[in-house]
Amino acid sequence: MTRIYSDLCNNDIKLFLEELADKNIEPRLYRETMTKLGFLMGNCIQNQIHENKPDIYLASTVEDADFLAKGMLRSLENNSFNISFACFWNQRFSPFEVEDLKISPILKKYQEPAHHKVNYLIIIKSIISGACVVRTNLVNLIQKIEPEQIFIVAPVIYKDAEQKLKNEFEEAIYSKFRFFYFAKDDERTREGEVIPGIGGNVYLRLGFEGQDNKNEYIPEIVKLRRSKFLNQRQL
Numbered sequence: 001m002t003r004i005y006s007d008l009c010n011n012d013i014k015l016f017l018e019e020l021a022d023k024n025i026e027p028r029l030y031r032e033t034m035t036k037l038g039f040l041m042g043n044c045i046q047n048q049i050h051e052n053k054p055d056i057y058l059a060s061t062v063e064d065a066d067f068l069a070k071g072m073l074r075s076l077e078n079n080s081f082n083i084s085f086a087c088f089w090n091q092r093f094s095p096f097e098v099e100d101l102k103i104s105p106i107l108k109k110y111q112e113p114a115h116h117k118v119n120y121l122i123i124i125k126s127i128i129s130g131a132c133v134v135r136t137n138l139v140n141l142i143q144k145i146e147p148e149q150i151f152i153v154a155p156v157i158y159k160d161a162e163q164k165l166k167n168e169f170e171e172a173i174y175s176k177f178r179f180f181y182f183a184k185d186d187e188r189t190r191e192g193e194v195i196p197g198i199g200g201n202v203y204l205r206l207g208f209e210g211q212d213n214k215n216e217y218i219p220e221i222v223k224l225r226r227s228k229f230l231n232q233r234q235l
Helices: 009-019 027-046 062-077 134-140 161-164 220-234
Strands: 003-005 057-063 081-091 106-111 120-124 149-158 178-183
Touching: 009 027, 009 149, 009 161, 009 178, 009 220, 027 062, 027 120, 027 149, 057 062, 062 081, 062 120, 062 220, 081 134, 081 220, 106 134, 106 220, 120 134, 149 161, 161 178
Parallel strands: 057 081, 057 120, 120 149, 149 178
Antiparallel strands: 003 178, 081 106
């Protein structure tokens, strides 16, 4: 097993990653650590944004919305960027029980209208391994918006994830990709769990009872933004 840290990673972040990998920490601390990592990743992203008032579209999965995505959103909002948000509920499974074949159809989504011009589309996820969820959600998004740049963001990724995702798109799309991560791991179990990764099944680590349970969850960030958006439309 080899873990490679990116240039974005410092000693404090390494400690947070160790907390994620610790299977004994309780969901409350795990959630707090994810939120902190989202905030720190947002700080890293800001250093790559040079426009004065950029239009940003942030997208996450339902399990990451109230933690990792919320942390990043807090960081970006500190700079008063124009930010739209999307949340996806994916059902990940292997058709015909073929473990190497993964699909992740979208069961439902919350998707705010994009501004006229999107400078940065940011896809944030707790870990990127096989990349099927990122691919599915990205395909959905680029049918509606045409971002100038696409940032693929995760605290931890698997060694083959970048190339695997690029292989799913034409050059006109993947040439916009930039990957941001704190650590890259090169080992997976037979069940597909990245080692040490983020310490196992993210649904369970965050306190959900499993995939079905997380897909019944409505994130607080979605409730808040939806209510705010509807109120603005009524003014």
